[in-house]
Amino acid sequence: MGQAIAFYTLAAFILGFAVLVVTTKDTVHSVLFLVLDFLFVAALYVLLDAPFLAVIQVLVYAGGIVVLYLFVVMLVNLKRPPEAHHDPHRRTKLGLFLAVAVLLELGAIAVYQTTRPVLSVPGAPMPVTGNTEQVGWLLYTSYLIPFEIASMLLLVAMIGAIVLAKREL
Amino acid sequence: MIDQFVIPLLKIVIVLNATLVAVSYMVLLERKVIAWAQSRLGPMRVGPYGILQPVADAVKLMIKEDITPVRADRWVFTAAPIISMVPALIVYAVIPFGPKVSLFGRQVSLSITDVNVGLLYVVSVASVGVYGIILAGYASNSKYPLLASLRASAQLISYEVAVTLTLVSVVLMAGTLSMVSIVDAQYNGRVWFAFVQPVAFVVFFIGALAETNRAPFDMPEAEQELTGGFHTEYSGMRFALFFLAEYANVIVASSVATTLFLGGWLRPFPNVAMLRFLGFIPSWTWFLIKSFVFLYIFIWVRATLPRYRYDQLMRLGWKVLIPLAIANLVVTGIVKVLLS
Amino acid sequence: MITPTHYMLLSSALFIIGVAGVMMRRNIIVIFMSIELILNAVNINLVAYSSQLQNAVGQVFALFVIAVAAAEAAVGLGIILAFYRNKETVNIDEMNLMKW
Structure with a gap:
């Protein structure tokens, strides 16, 4: 029960911040949402009994890679918004459609997977x-x-x- | 029920409040010590010997006007002080103040939690702290804060490498990442790690000075060049949060150094039977005394040394401290293999 | 009860958000961030199965993915900076020259 609540809360935050990352217009805000997203993914790793990976996630992603992104965003001091130039040949709607199609496909695979027993692959004894x-x-x-x-x-x-x-x- | 929720909550409340009180009195201590170093008296007006000065400061900062610049990025501007304060506080989750003691018939460990990856947790939380500074500089939309925040983040990232490498050699000595087990390893090894890892200890201390933006590496807030650094545009309670975050970071650095290098809660010479009479002093007192010594040294250094130039700082970090830390790590590994 | 299927659905949703970001945005920095989201989706999957199968190999692979992500971010952002210096833009629709 407690695990389910934790999972759904974390999943909601992860997906919500991920949507904000790709939809926010201001790039700096986008980077900030990315950091929050990574922190929640780290929390999910803790839930999955992988504390080492969770800490590495915070250390490398939140503390290293995203700082790099933030630096570049601040150095690339934009005088005009990058989305201003619109290429008429580009079909944004098609991209969304394809993404949703792939999501349905993956979801179908995931649900189909539940009908089959999970193969157990025990690791070598350590x-x-x-x-x-x-x-x-x-x-x-x-x-x-x-x-x-x-x-x-x-x-x-x-x-x-x-x-x-x-x-x- | 009590063991699962009540005691951890109580511990969190106590540690958090103790930290905040310690932070405010750290400010007073700093003013007093620097005043004595300069043959002054320091704050004397509020309370006997200025003992109530932190309260007066807090009241003053809270009733001041809270200004947000017009062109600032409002959300980020508000979030930045919080982001810099939170990592400094949540590090305390893994710092052990003492061993297990029995209180009112219960076994209670004097640390909020002891996780398998404690030391890595400290490092990773500290690495998130840099966001507060970068974002404060960016959100102010003003040139001095931006310059200061770029300086600060470059400084923090550079020195993080050296500090983390010294921690790796400590981990090699202890064979564990758990903070409690590291102290136990110093008990079992009969010696504080400061004596077997003197190079790591010194590099860690210098790195900690730079990581906490303290003199002589207080480039990010160099008043004479940057009009106050990344918090130039801040006022009132938000400025106070940056101030508190800096001192909280200093206290964190002292606690971590105490735990890793000075044996944490252990009394001096914990294995010498002749000194057993010292056992009447509770273990957490030793922890506090050792941390206090570190805090004093932090202030002492600030009162003594002039500020480094930026290029000197970078040269020291990349060309001296990091090679030293790597060499120390290699030597530690070789010695450890030879001895085993 | 939370099964691996739940984690798989979460990770495919995150993956798709990343893919949609890559296809719909024109700011190359945001596209790079979307790729980071995709890599994280992969990692969630690996770690979920590692925990389900009681086998730490999945976590080792997740570590490799993080290392590759770090390398990718360093080189990719270097390319962005070099490009920005020449053309003063980060819009991928304007990156249409095969050589300079």
Whole structure:
């Protein structure tokens, strides 16, 4: 019961703020709604027994990535609103229609899924308990190479961002 | 029922009120200490030795006119002080003031909660605190606050890296992210982490000075250059909220430093049997004493050191503190592997 | 009782809001934010199944998604800044040149 209330409240906030993110005209307000949305997603992770991921979500998304967005929005000091130029060939209504169609399709799949039993995929037994320990154990054993590749990706992205943003090297 | 709801609520109420009182008296303490450092008396008028000065300040700030600039972004302008205050307060959810004690026949732990990811929680909440400053600068629609907020956020993000890296070496020593377990690890290891991690301790302290925008790194509110920094356009209670947030952050930094490096609630030399007579002092008193020492050092530094220039600040952060923190982390890892 | 289906519906709704944002807005910064929403929808799904199956692998994948999102944000915003410096716009309808 308590879990259901928590889930529906969080879901309402997540979807509501997500709608505000894509509909708000002022970009800075949009970024703020994005932060709130991420914080509620983090709360949802806590509900799902993933406290480590929840904290990482706040730390990386809310504390890092969105600050970057806010910086760019403030640096890109717009003299005219970006939506002013309207391309007549662009069919916005069609986009909405397609999105709703995909939503119906995904919803149908999700509901169909309930009629089938959930396959249980027990993970390999781990010598550690606790959420952080388990995630760390998996990262440093089974998923060591993807982990290293992710670090390489971040390094490349860092260098790329510097090269792109610097006026002349 | 009582264990689930009443006691946590009571703890939250007590800690929140204690924090707010401590914050207001931190202001008085700062004024007094700086006054003594400059051979003045400081506030003396309100109450004996100015002891009621915080009350007078609060009343003054509350009855002042609350101005919103015409071209300001109203919603964000109102939200910014709240956003900067809230993270400073909710960090206390995981800070342990003492071990489990029995009160009125109940086992009560002297921390609001002890989560598996306590230390990461502190770091992530602190990283959200930067929004208050950025948004205050943006929403004021005025050039000095904007400049100050850009400076502040660049400063906070840079120093966050160094501080987080020092925390990683503490986590390596303790082998856990839970704040209570980190203190227990210092008890079991027979030594405060400040002595085995002196480099991390110093880097953390310097980083904390920068993270809380305190002198000598108080660039974001440098009065002489920026007419007061990101809260130039604020007045009345909203200004007071920024002020309180800064001091609350200082107290948070002191509490975290105490927990991680000075053994939290442990008495000095907790494993020496000869000093067992110190046991009559309750454990939370040690926590408060150690935090107070940190607060005093914060004020002492402010009274002593001149402000850094912005480029010096960035050079110190990126070219000295971060490499030092990484080197410390590497050495800690190697030593830990060799000893195990 | 909250089943994985509920989480799946939530995550597909969030996904669709993100997709609608990508298709309907012309401000490229908002489009990037919509992509972040899509990535979050994926993460919700991964974590919901990880909790349902008592298997932490889903959370590990969510971590990788967050890392990729961070890389994407850094490079993408770098491109936006470089583009803005040249053309003074962030409207994707005006980004119609294959080369400068």
